[in-house]
Amino acid sequence: MNARGIFSGVIVLLFFLQTTLSSCSDDDLKKAAALSANKVALTKDRSLGVEVIYSDSAKVKAKGFAPVLDKVSPKTGNQYQEMPKGVNIDFYGDQLAKTGSITSDYAIMKETEQLTVFKKNVVVVTDNMTFLTEELTWDQRQKKFFSPKGKMKRPDGSYVDAINFSAPEDFSTTSFEQASGTTYVKGDLDP
Template identity: 30%
Template sequence: MNKLVSYCLLTIALAFATSCGDDDSKLTEMEEYTGPSFESENVLIKLTEATVVKVIMKGKKQLQYQNGDIEFPEGLEVTFFDENGKKTSILTAQKGFKSANENLYRANGDVVVRNLEKEETLRTEELFWNPETKKIFTNKFVTVQTLTDIIPAEGLTAPQDFSTYEFTKPRDGEFKLEDN
């Protein structure tokens, strides 16, 4: 009887050890979490130079990832200021993303940039902003609306205040706006 009990105990111990080993191997096979590390709501970010506000970013929701990337999945508004702190232009988009590796922002979905002084408006579906060069650019289709014209083009580069702009591939034709 002792041999039978010893045999049963050994079998149970081996079964238990084997089942624990399976759990350990499953733990090592689990994928690493790649979702956001932090989530914030109603975000307001101010970028300054020598105590003068240069940029204000607002987002309904901000997700920050372990690699430093930042996402604004519910919209983004970026307000740009000149060297005296005067508002020059406003960029809005349905979504925003910042690549930490490249220090480059991407705005997607109904992107609009308004120059407040000249009352000109840029519209596109994707636009990039480089805070180091203080430039905005895209290779996508754009329209620029001035006080009198709507100008279509493929691609654009401009300073972040949208005071001037250069088209990559201008399209033929301008559309005149008429007063009603």
């Protein structure tokens, strides 16, 4: 490149910088100073390929995996852990027999509130049912799961669409409202 080309490039660059800097008005700078004065701070720690094992009395109860786990600590407010690429949790009974699972495309764990919210393509699987929803909340204090609506399928092919779903942590029972669906009856119905 010759000196004339370099000189032309420098002039274009200086013109671009002058145009860009002059487009910032005093109002914009005042807004930036106000934001800076509030010292809005957010700390985010990212971990990749996270596996967590939960045990009680030296017995494994659950294993969870998240491809991405972000621990977020706002300067003001409560800490939370976010799993933007989803989560898979497997539950275990005696002799490490798998008793169920929860998967979702996104999850957030709010530490202070002791709530975990699973969102987008949430699937809960146990031996006696599969529950499909777009949002499921686990309340650690109440030891229950809640969902505004979803579809519960049984192994025999019956299903129910319902709202206000709730279940204990082990999904041994379920309750819901305004249900509709299909069920199958076994046995001889003739008198």
